[in-house]
Structure formats: structure tokens, C-alpha cells
Amino acid sequence: MKNTISILVAFGFLFLFIFASTSIMPPENNVKDYYIQNALEKTGSANIVNSIIWDFRSYDTLGEETVLFAAIIAVFLVSHKKGLADKKKV
Amino acid sequence: MIKMISYTISFILMTLGIYTVLAKENLIKKIIGLTIFTNGIHLFLIALGYFQTTQTKIAPILTTLNTPIAETFANPLPQALVLTSIVIDLSITALAAALIIQIHKKFKTVSAKKLNRLKG
Amino acid sequence: MLSFFIIIIYLATGFLIPLIGLLKRKNSYIMALLASSIALIITIIAIPNVLFQGTIVKYMSGWPAPFGITLAVDSFNMIFISLATITNLMIVIYSKSRIKTWEVEYYSLLMLLFTGILGILHTGDLFNMYVFFEIMAISSYALVSFHKNKNALECAIKYLILGTFTSSFLLVGIALIYGITGTLTIANIAIIIASKKAIAVPIAFGLIFAGFAFKSSIAPFHYLKSDISQASMPQISAILASIVSMTAIYAILRLYFIIFNQIFIFNYILIVLGLLSMIIGSLMALKQKDILRMLGYSSIAQLGFVVLGFGMGAFVRQAYNAAIFHAINTVFIELLLFLTAGVLILKHNTSSLKELAGTGNKNKFLSIGFFVGAIANAGIPLTNGFASKWLLYTASLQINPIITLIAIFTSVITLAYSLKAYVVLFMSNTDTKKTILDKPTIIIITILISVCVALGIFYTAGLDISDISARSLLNRAQYIKEVLA
Numbered sequence: 001m002k003n004t005i006s007i008l009v010a011f012g013f014l015f016l017f018i019f020a021s022t023s024i025m026p027p028e029n030n031v032k033d034y035y036i037q038n039a040l041e042k043t044g045s046a047n048i049v050n051s052i053i054w055d056f057r058s059y060d061t062l063g064e065e066t067v068l069f070a071a072i073i074a075v076f077l078v079s080h081k082k083g084l085a086d087k088k089k090v
Numbered sequence: 091m092i093k094m095i096s097y098t099i100s101f102i103l104m105t106l107g108i109y110t111v112l113a114k115e116n117l118i119k120k121i122i123g124l125t126i127f128t129n130g131i132h133l134f135l136i137a138l139g140y141f142q143t144t145q146t147k148i149a150p151i152l153t154t155l156n157t158p159i160a161e162t163f164a165n166p167l168p169q170a171l172v173l174t175s176i177v178i179d180l181s182i183t184a185l186a187a188a189l190i191i192q193i194h195k196k197f198k199t200v201s202a203k204k205l206n207r208l209k210g
Numbered sequence: 211m212l213s214f215f216i217i218i219i220y221l222a223t224g225f226l227i228p229l230i231g232l233l234k235r236k237n238s239y240i241m242a243l244l245a246s247s248i249a250l251i252i253t254i255i256a257i258p259n260v261l262f263q264g265t266i267v268k269y270m271s272g273w274p275a276p277f278g279i280t281l282a283v284d285s286f287n288m289i290f291i292s293l294a295t296i297t298n299l300m301i302v303i304y305s306k307s308r309i310k311t312w313e314v315e316y317y318s319l320l321m322l323l324f325t326g327i328l329g330i331l332h333t334g335d336l337f338n339m340y341v342f343f344e345i346m347a348i349s350s351y352a353l354v355s356f357h358k359n360k361n362a363l364e365c366a367i368k369y370l371i372l373g374t375f376t377s378s379f380l381l382v383g384i385a386l387i388y389g390i391t392g393t394l395t396i397a398n399i400a401i402i403i404a405s406k407k408a409i410a411v412p413i414a415f416g417l418i419f420a421g422f423a424f425k426s427s428i429a430p431f432h433y434l435k436s437d438i439s440q441a442s443m444p445q446i447s448a449i450l451a452s453i454v455s456m457t458a459i460y461a462i463l464r465l466y467f468i469i470f471n472q473i474f475i476f477n478y479i480l481i482v483l484g485l486l487s488m489i490i491g492s493l494m495a496l497k498q499k500d501i502l503r504m505l506g507y508s509s510i511a512q513l514g515f516v517v518l519g520f521g522m523g524a525f526v527r528q529a530y531n532a533a534i535f536h537a538i539n540t541v542f543i544e545l546l547l548f549l550t551a552g553v554l555i556l557k558h559n560t561s562s563l564k565e566l567a568g569t570g571n572k573n574k575f576l577s578i579g580f581f582v583g584a585i586a587n588a589g590i591p592l593t594n595g596f597a598s599k600w601l602l603y604t605a606s607l608q609i610n611p612i613i614t615l616i617a618i619f620t621s622v623i624t625l626a627y628s629l630k631a632y633v634v635l636f637m638s639n640t641d642t643k644k645t646i647l648d649k650p651t652i653i654i655i656t657i658l659i660s661v662c663v664a665l666g667i668f669y670t671a672g673l674d675i676s677d678i679s680a681r682s683l684l685n686r687a688q689y690i691k692e693v694l695a
Contacts, residue, residue, distance in 0.1 A: 006113035024389035048150040051188030063341035074352030
């Protein structure tokens with residue numbers, strides 16, 4: 001019973017996604033043209049993906065590092081018997 | 091035609107991921123299903139960026155052999171988004187694995203059906 | 211932009227607390243307190259700026275509008291930002307005497323949770339919203355499992371799997387929007403989508419709505435809310451019920467009013483989901499035997515009112531004011547209820563009503579607090595719940611009297627279970643000792659009671675604030691013009 005419902009839900013999503021993706025059209029004014037043309041002169045990097053991550057959208061990279069940090073603190077919280085500062089003094 | 095095949099393969103991956111999360115009982119299998127689902131989304135995003143014109147594309151790195159004309163490169167923006175998303179999913183998988191280890195220590199089982207202490 | 215410094219302060223504190231807390235554990239509380247106080251002062255200074263200037267826009271790293279990330283704050287944002295900073299300060303002060311081990315991890319994760327909340331509230335870029343949403347989500351998964359007992363671990367893994375599942379739908383929606391428009395700045399998407407008639411636009415909006423709706427616990431997505439409320443600490447349940455839900459609703463509304471404005475059927479959907487949340491929340495709360503589960507279902511019902519107000523606003527303009535005012539009231543009422551009940555729960559280490567019967571007998575102060583929260587929840591005159599609910603009733607009378615009937619029915623049932631909880635906790639005939647409250651808790655509960663009563667008596671001030679923010683919510687043209695200028 002649970003199997004059939006899951007299969008139906010999953011294939012429902014498959015058809016939904018296929019239906020939705022038929023209308024993805026190439027847009028005329030895409031942001032990527034600016035990135036490709038100006039990456040070398042404005043940021044000095046030959047790798048365009050790097051210039052996006054570290055210069056044009058560096059705020060997103062900061063957020064991603066914060067997610068990594070929060071996950072590290074969380075794994076520490078869940079796994080250890082003693083806390084980060086649980087020593088005998090104080 | 092090639093476009094629809096690439097999108098359909100990534101949608102099949104997403105569907106398999108959704109099925110695994112919903113139908114399997116073992117918590118570890120659910121986490122694996124979650125990873126399959128998110129990898130399908132990453133594939134969809136990169137394919138989206140690649141098929142926006144009909145020329146053959148090269149990787150978005152400027153060397154001495156190519157000039158920055160926008161049509162000859164693959165789209166670098168979805169690749170940056172996928173890099174961020176991969177790190178986020180890695181963190182979630184790590185946290186889920188740590189939680190499952192603790193659950194196994196306390197409950198002696200990793201089956202989602204047996205975790206029903208909270209009811210009502 | 212002055213309020214961007216709040217994000218920097220919370221982020222820096224979240225990173226520095228493990229560093230400095232290694233030396234001495236008490237330092238983590240002092241740093242968290244300092245950060246929250248400075249953030250509250252900056253918010254109070256930043257409010258007049260936003261009121262005078264309309265929309266304040268900041269381009270991160272200096273790149274112009276559609277090519278970099280933009281932050282945009284207007285009056286609709288500012289209300290939720292101030293609510294978030296006030297909530298943070300109260301929770302930090304409340305947790306001082308109640309977290310005795312693992313303080314370093316607790317305060318660090320709390321600061322990162324509020325970094326995520328404020329990041330969503332400031333941003334004007336779609337993928338940035340997803341990244342900060344994940345910061346908020348991971349911190350909340352970790353904080354739910356804080357005490358690592360059996361209930362908390364089970365609830366945390368269920369919350370994690372369901373939360374990540376729905377966040378991935380959010381990412382699919384963002385990918386579809388990028389495929390149609392080619393840009394990620396919200397104002398730019400709004401201009402481009404108006405000229406494209408793609409079938410993928412409502413599908414993408416449906417996926418994005420599903421992604422945010424699980425965190426906000428409105429009706430068909432409310433399944434785990436009461437389990438989370440029962441299994442986690444009372445102050446974490448308070449944050450999840452009040453400010454996290456409001457942030458998710460803010461994200462849905464911002465995207466709807468700026469980008470997807472042409473999907474008119476969404477208003478009907480909001481009304482139906484609001485009514486469903488109200489009915490399910492209040493009826494399920496009536497038969498709970500556990501105070502935290504009851505408050506969890508009660509928060510679902512209150513969020514149903516807010517969502518109903520935003521749905522009715524397309525037909526009656528005043529309903530937007532009522533919905534925003536009710537959102538402010540809900541945050542304060544939920545905080546008051548959860549924190550007051552949390553004192554007794556943490557003292558006696560249980561949350562079932564049978565074991566907590568009469569434990570608050572000798573505490574006159576706590577009983578006043580819970581009583582004010584209970585009648586404000588139901589919407590009795592002289593409290594803040596009354597003004598917003600009255601406006602919602604009159605607005606719904608102009609649409610369909612059935613909606614008014616269901617809303618009044620929900621308020622009556624809310625009064626029933628709130629007073630039942632009050633009588634069981636504070637007026638039963640058992641022999642208990644008085645719970646000694648320390649000074650910070652007394653200060654917080656006093657502030658919350660006085661805010662509830664003050665907003666109830668001076669409700670015109672609250673309605674004026676809501677009117678200003680509703681006007682800037684609907685002012686789509688000015689938002690787009692300011693961001694892309």
C-alpha cells in the first residue's frame with residue numbers, strides 16, 4: 001500500500017517536471033553574458049566560475065561556509081559526551 | 091531532442107530519490123534517497139545552463155586560445171549555484187549521519203517504523 | 211544600510227563564541243547578550259531611516275543591480291526584523307539560568323539561527339534566500355536535538371528528513387525560474403516574467419510555496435509541528451512557532467507580491483488553507499493532554515488567522531493591515547505562552563498536564579502572565595489579540611459570512627482550551643511549593659505582558675504601523691524601481 005502510493009507520487013512528480021521543462025526557453029537578456037565578458041578585466045580571474053563564486057556572488061559563499069560551520073558545531077553537539085568547554089575548572 | 095533526453099534523465103534521478111525517501115523504512119536508505127534527489131537537481135541545473143543555445147560549448151575558462159565571446163562558453167552561473175548546493179547537502183548528510191548513530195545507540199534500531207514514541 | 215550590521219554582528223558572534231568560550235564557559239552567555247543588545251539598539255536607530263526613505267537598497271561588493279546580490283529593506287521588512295531582534299534578546303536572557311551544560315554550542319547555534327532568519331528578511335535575491343534558509347534550517351535541526359533524549363533525537367531526524375525534502379523542492383522551483391528568466395534578482399525576474407506566458411511559472415511557484423510552507427506549518431504541512439513542540443525545549447519551540455513561521459510566510463508573500471502577482475487564484479488558496487489551519491489547529495488542541503503539544507497546535511491556528519488575512523486582502527484592502535497586525539500580536543502571544551509555561555516545564559522536567567497540575571498555584575506572577583496570554587490568544591477585548599481579530603471578522607463579513615462563522619468558532623475553542631490549561635496549571639488543588647523566579651525571567655515576562663496589554667489598549671498605533679507596511683508591501687513598482695535604479 002505504501003509502496004504503490006510512493007510510486008504514484010514519485011511518477012506524478014516526474015510528469016510534472018517534464019511538463020514544466022517543456023517551456024524553458026533561452027532568454028535573451030541573460031546575466032551570464034555580463035559575467036563572461038567582464039570576468040577577466042574586472043576581477044582578474046581567468047576561471048569564470050571562480051570569479052562568480054569569489055567576487056560577483058561572494059555573499060552566497062559566505063552563507064555556504066556558515067552552513068558548513070553550523071553543521072560542524074551540530075555534529076559536535078550530537079556526538080560527544082562532553083561539551084566544547086566542559087573541563088574540570090569552571 | 092538531446093535536450094529533452096538530458097532533462098529526462100535528471101528527472102528520473104529525482105523520481106528515484108523521491109520514491110526512496112517515501113517508501114523505504116530504513117533511515118539510512120532515506121538519507122541515501124535524499125542524496126540521489128539532490129544530485130538529480132544539480133544535474134538538472136547544469137543541463138539547464140548548457141542547452142541555452144544550439145552551439146557546442148566549451149568549459150568557461152579563459153585561456154590564450156579563446157576570447158570572451160558569450161556564445162561559445164557553457165553557462166558558468168548554474169555551476170556556481172551547484173557548487174554551493176553540494177556543500178549544503180554535504181553538511182546535512184553529515185548531521186543526519188551523526189543523528190542516526192546516536193539513535194542507534196539509544197533505540198537499538200534504525201527503522202523509521204519503530205520510532206513512534208511521539209503520538210497524537 | 212544600517213540594519214545589515216545586525217547580520218554581521220550575529221554572524222561574527224556565532225563564529226567567535228566557540229573560540230572565546232573555550233577559555234571560560236560563562237563568556238559565551240556574555241557575548242550573546244552583548245550581541246543581542248547591540249543588535250536591538252541598531253534596529254531602533256534604523257527604523258526611522260526606513261520610514262523616511264522608503265526602500266533602502268544595498269549592492270553587495272558594489273556590483274550593479276542584476277549582476278550582483280542586492281539587499282532591499284522597506285517598511286514591510288522592518289517590522290519582522292525588529293520582531294526578530296527583540297525575540298533574540300528575550301530568548302538569550304531567558305536561557306541564562308536554564309542551560310547549564312553545552313552553553314558554547316547552544317549560544318553559537320542560536321546566533322546562527324537568527325543570522326539565517328535575518329538573512330532571509332534582508333535579501334533581494336532568490337538563491338541567497340535559499341542559502342540563508344538552509345542556515346536557519348540546520349541550526350533548528352541541531353537545536354531541536356539539544357538534550358539528546360529519546361524524544362528529541364527521534365523528532366530531530368524526522369524533522370531533518372522532511373525539511374531537507376521540502377527544501378529540495380524549493381531548489382527545483384528556483385532552477386525552473388532561472389531557466390525561464392535567466393536572472394536571479396527578484397526585481398529583475400518580476401520585469402521579465404510579466405512578458406512571458408510560460409506554463410512553468412505556476413508550477414515553479416507551487417514548488418517554491420511547498421518549500422517554504424513546511425517551515426511555516428500551515429494546514430496541509432502541519433504534520434510535524436506538534437511533535438517538534440513537544441520534543442524540544444520550550445524556548446526553542448517558542449522561536450519555531452513564532453518568528454521562524456513568520457519568516458517563512460514573509461518569504462512566500464514577498465515572492466508572490468513582487469514576482470508572481472498575476473496568479474490570482476493564490477488568494478483563494480490562502481483563504482482555504484487559512485480556514486483549514488484554524489479548524490485543524492483549534493480542534494486538535496482541544497484534546498491534547500500535553501501542554502507543549504497544545505501550544506503547538508494553538509500556534510497553527512493563529513498562523514491560520516494570519517494567512518487568512520493575507521488571502522482576504524485582495525478583496526478587502528483592510529485585511530492586509532489586520533493580517534500584519536495579527537502577525538505582530540502572534541509573535542508576542544506565543545512567546546508569552548511558551549516562556550511562561552516553560553518555567554514550570556523546565557522546573558519539573560515534564561510537560562504533561564496531569565503531572566504539572568497545580569504546580570503554579572503559589573506563583574501569582576506566572577499565573578497573571580499565562581492568563582493574559584490565554585485571553586489574548588482567544589481575542590478578548592483589552593488585549594492585542596482583540597483588535598486584529600475584530601478587523602479580520604469585519605473584513606470577512608464583506609466576503610462571505612461562513613468565514614466569519616469559522617473564525618469566531620475557532621476563537622471560542624481557543625478560549626476553551628487556553629482557559630482549561632490555565633485552570634489545570636494554576637488553580638488545581640495540590641500542595642506545591644512556590645517556584646522561585648530569578649530576576650531576568652521576571653523582567654522578560656513583565657515586558658511581554660505590558661506589550662500585550664499596551665497593544666490592546668493603544669491599538670490604533672499598531673494599526674497605523676501595519677498600514678504603513680501594507681502600503682509598502684503592495685507597492686511593487688517602487689520596489690522594482692529602487693532595486694534596479
